[in-house]
Amino acid sequence: MKNLYITLGFMLATVAVTAQTRETERADKLFARMEYVDAAKEYLDVKKKDDYVKKQLAETYYNLFNSKEAIKWYADVTKTPQDAETYYKYAQMLKAEGKYEESNVQMQKFASLAPGDQRAKSFLQDPNYLPKLRSQAKLFDEKKLDINDEKYGSFGGVLTNDNTFYFTSSRNTARKTYGADEQPYLDIYTATYNANGTFSEPVPLSDVNSKWHEGTVAVTADGSTMY
Template identity: 55%
Template structure:
């Protein structure tokens, strides 16, 4: 009789896994291709259709984590951690809460992470100084930052000013090009602008032969 029960348990477990794979197949395929924005949309459809489970909640959270959508990531990590998770989930949840300025809530999740993975260097660093972010924010501001006229609404970074006063930088401002599946942003191109004597910059142009 015990053998019968054991066999039936494996059968039911297999059926449950098959059903999950069937429901999440489209979303999982996108996720495994690093197309996190589209993957999140597919997982959200499962939520809307009442076909979501803890696996879907975690995949949703990880999708948003990978594109640094901190608000949505924290929302779905909260849902996922209603059931016990592995240590990395609590670490990621903590990072998203910290990015949202929720330091006390973040520390609670880091405590869980540290208790599950005490030898992890991230846990060791946290236990040594758990409140370093508030301490840093209390320090006197050393400089201000602001957008320049040549900045776009998209990502602009990696600027290097050459000796001839040419500024080179990467940008995702060309929205006419195909978007990158990872974050649904345009692919990066290399741009240049000339620094004028008054400190302003000329209109950026693409670097020929590099894009």
């Protein structure tokens, strides 16, 4: 009889794992391909969200840097003991939302599980470094530039000595979208910085851009070489 119970229990567990695998198969493939936007949709569609699905949702939103949704799922996942990296990622999402004290609680858990990790050592040396930095007087004033796009990201601006401005952007809607964030692949754009503080209309740098992502650029002082 004991052997019967053990066998039956094993069979039921196998059936449950198989059903869960089938239910998350598409989401798992999308996650593995870093197509996080679509992966999140698939995981959300799973009717019975067990610990595996909840953690996958937390990880997916972490990779999308959707801190609010990531916090929601990490909070649920960490009701049971987790690995060190999970606590670290949860802490980063809390920090992104300005929840520094809560972030420190998770970092303490991370540090206790991974005391040799340099991130843990740096945290323990100065747990409140970020609030200290934020309390310092501003060294610069920021303002929204007229070349920014409301919908698509732009970053990594470089202004050369001849007032040529280079930056990276995903605004080219004619491009194929990247599965990780459903934004077009990144291109390098250029514009001229005018004497009145405005910029000319940005244009893609066609002799540099490829069909894949183009990263941020660095330009030598004489403007002759781009890296």
